[in-house]
Amino acid sequence: MSGPFGLPLALLTDSYKASHAAVFPSALSATAYAEFRQPFNNDPSDHRMVFYGLQYIITTYVSRVWTDTDVNTAKAFFSTHNAGHSAFPFPETLFRKFVRENNGHFPIRIYAMREGSVVYPHTPVMQISARDEYAGLVTYLESVLLMTWYPSAVATLSRKAHTRIKERYSQSVDDSAMWTLESRMHDFGFRACTCVEQSMLGGAAHLLTFAGSDTMSAAYYVQHVLNGGRPVATSVPATEHSVMTAYQSERQAVMRVLDEYGKGVVACVLDSYDYARALRDVLPIVAERQVRDGGVFVIRPDSGDQVEAVLMGLQAADKAFGSTLNSKGYKVIRNASVIQGDGVTLDSLERILDAVLNAGFSAECVGFGMGGGLLQKLDRDMMGMAVKLSSITYEDGQTRDIMKFPKQGSSKVSLPGKFSVHADATQNGAPVAYRASHAPSDPDLLQLVYDCGPVPGHTWDSFDAVRARLDDQWTRFPKIARAVSDDLLDYQKLIHDRQEQRVNDGSAFA
Numbered sequence: 001m002s003g004p005f006g007l008p009l010a011l012l013t014d015s016y017k018a019s020h021a022a023v024f025p026s027a028l029s030a031t032a033y034a035e036f037r038q039p040f041n042n043d044p045s046d047h048r049m050v051f052y053g054l055q056y057i058i059t060t061y062v063s064r065v066w067t068d069t070d071v072n073t074a075k076a077f078f079s080t081h082n083a084g085h086s087a088f089p090f091p092e093t094l095f096r097k098f099v100r101e102n103n104g105h106f107p108i109r110i111y112a113m114r115e116g117s118v119v120y121p122h123t124p125v126m127q128i129s130a131r132d133e134y135a136g137l138v139t140y141l142e143s144v145l146l147m148t149w150y151p152s153a154v155a156t157l158s159r160k161a162h163t164r165i166k167e168r169y170s171q172s173v174d175d176s177a178m179w180t181l182e183s184r185m186h187d188f189g190f191r192a193c194t195c196v197e198q199s200m201l202g203g204a205a206h207l208l209t210f211a212g213s214d215t216m217s218a219a220y221y222v223q224h225v226l227n228g229g230r231p232v233a234t235s236v237p238a239t240e241h242s243v244m245t246a247y248q249s250e251r252q253a254v255m256r257v258l259d260e261y262g263k264g265v266v267a268c269v270l271d272s273y274d275y276a277r278a279l280r281d282v283l284p285i286v287a288e289r290q291v292r293d294g295g296v297f298v299i300r301p302d303s304g305d306q307v308e309a310v311l312m313g314l315q316a317a318d319k320a321f322g323s324t325l326n327s328k329g330y331k332v333i334r335n336a337s338v339i340q341g342d343g344v345t346l347d348s349l350e351r352i353l354d355a356v357l358n359a360g361f362s363a364e365c366v367g368f369g370m371g372g373g374l375l376q377k378l379d380r381d382m383m384g385m386a387v388k389l390s391s392i393t394y395e396d397g398q399t400r401d402i403m404k405f406p407k408q409g410s411s412k413v414s415l416p417g418k419f420s421v422h423a424d425a426t427q428n429g430a431p432v433a434y435r436a437s438h439a440p441s442d443p444d445l446l447q448l449v450y451d452c453g454p455v456p457g458h459t460w461d462s463f464d465a466v467r468a469r470l471d472d473q474w475t476r477f478p479k480i481a482r483a484v485s486d487d488l489l490d491y492q493k494l495i496h497d498r499q500e501q502r503v504n505d506g507s508a509f510a
Helices: 015-019 052-061 068-078 092-101 132-137 144-173 175-183 194-206 216-226 239-245 250-261 273-279 283-291 304-319 346-357 463-476 486-504
Strands: 027-036 049-051 107-110 115-121 126-133 185-187 265-269 296-300 321-327 331-333 336-340 366-370 385-394 400-401 419-424 432-433 447-451
Touching: 027 132, 027 144, 049 144, 049 346, 052 107, 052 447, 068 185, 092 132, 115 432, 115 463, 126 132, 126 144, 132 296, 144 175, 144 194, 144 346, 144 366, 144 385, 144 432, 185 194, 194 216, 239 250, 239 265, 239 400, 239 432, 250 283, 273 283, 283 304, 296 304, 304 331, 304 336, 304 346, 321 419, 336 486, 346 366, 432 486
Parallel strands: 185 366, 265 296, 296 336, 336 366
Antiparallel strands: 027 126, 027 385, 049 115, 107 126, 107 447, 321 331, 385 400, 419 432
16 A cells, blocks of 8 residues: 555545545536635734645655555445445545556645745635546545644744744843844653654744754754755753652752763753752752853753742842843843743743843743643644635536635635735735736746646755745734735625525525
């Protein structure tokens, strides 16, 4: 079998998809598109989102060559998949046809925004089409293509964290120390994932913005698969509670760690017994040693109130290590800092940073880690990603542009027709969707990434290039933009009014 995990490729979809080709109207072509319907977590103040992860989906799943063995194995499965363990319908004839006539490549065409693009609600991030007898397969791979929601959500979450930290950096950090910004959010999420593949994809999405990561599956994938061997992710030696409690005393544990790693950056968790007492009794000894050796000691609380724990660590470090006042009037602790990685969210991150600045410390004195909150506590509804049919050309040559507008669910209204996406100079280059037939003459941002098989000559951008694109666009684009052209909105209204009339007069149900 050609599919991953011992699965035939025909099963990389939802069951009901297999029954659609037989009932799809005969057509010369069909077109569908993918979009995010809402900003991340319905954020009313910032609609920017990151589209990322399609390269993995295309190269790992969509571009795989189907074989007769895939079809035979799928047929055996479908033979007992219907209710009562009877035969479930599936398009066996179509599958065997493209295995035989298209070298086993799935017969759809995909245009997409480039990896790391900043998009908005209703930006078409993918456009999928199929022709002739394969028109009914246009959305067969919808489910696996929609899995880009996950790396896109992680990438957006990390970028939003970066935005919040950067605001406090601009207020409290000298220009000479701004380089530390990319290490202020560390990926602790490997153990929170359901599988290694998830950690690799989510961890890579995080690395589009930050460089700190303990998720080595993602660090390796980014460096050696996506970036030509050039490293992106970094980490530092650090202890866990099992190391600290293995010693008779916390002081013994810390001193052993300093013997081994004290000349560099090292992090120690200090709440195995009594965080406040460890700060009082152990930290002064650490300070004497670290200042002598020139290393940096990172204090990690892992329990208690998030804000209080960070402030306790900073105040104790200031007393033990001392600090300097930077040009912006904030304290920068010598040879020490604090990292808070216990249950951090976007909201708690802001509370902690504001408390740190209010206490007179620079934002560079504190770092953050996110585990399950970064790689696991997300779902497709956070940005409402969906694929919808938007146009069909029937056998008689009549084209019908289609949109969904459920009367009881206005948030699920879709766009009709075929689209192109263009940079809008009036919005600093933010993407705007147009009807393909009424588009500007400048280049379409939707690029061909799959054409009934791999696209000859197509190469994916390096991870460095994707990072640079995201950084540029996130900085340059407005927080809220007009993502759909007036012409397309007018056309949507026209199609809506026509279809609503058919609903009202009953012809839509005849």
